[in-house]
Amino acid sequence: MFVLDDLLFRPIVGIVDALHTLALDELYDVDGIEDELKENQLLYELGERSEEEYERRKEELEAELEIAREVHEELTSGRVQVKR
Numbered sequence: 001m002f003v004l005d006d007l008l009f010r011p012i013v014g015i016v017d018a019l020h021t022l023a024l025d026e027l028y029d030v031d032g033i034e035d036e037l038k039e040n041q042l043l044y045e046l047g048e049r050s051e052e053e054y055e056r057r058k059e060e061l062e063a064e065l066e067i068a069r070e071v072h073e074e075l076t077s078g079r080v081q082v083k084r
Contacts, residue, residue, distance in 0.1 A: 024071055024075060025072075025075065028067065028068035028071040030069060033064050033068055034065065037058065037062070037065070
């Protein structure tokens with residue numbers, strides 16, 4: 001039975017783990033969020049965004065960035081695992 005598990009289920013679990021990691025990496029894109037922060041700043045400086053809208057969006061993006069950095073830290077440390 002253990003040989004069957006090793007031959008059939010381990011490769012599937014490995015693939016699911018890789019897909020999970022890729023999905024988290026895409027969902028929590030640190031560089032993309034940092035680019036959005038820069039774009040928000042630029043739009044505000046050019047006068048295309050009000051101060052209230054700029055501050056609201058900045059707070060949202062900073063919260064997203066904090067979460068994204070935590071997720072990436074967990075990914076690099078190996079603490080994120082697919083439950084079996």
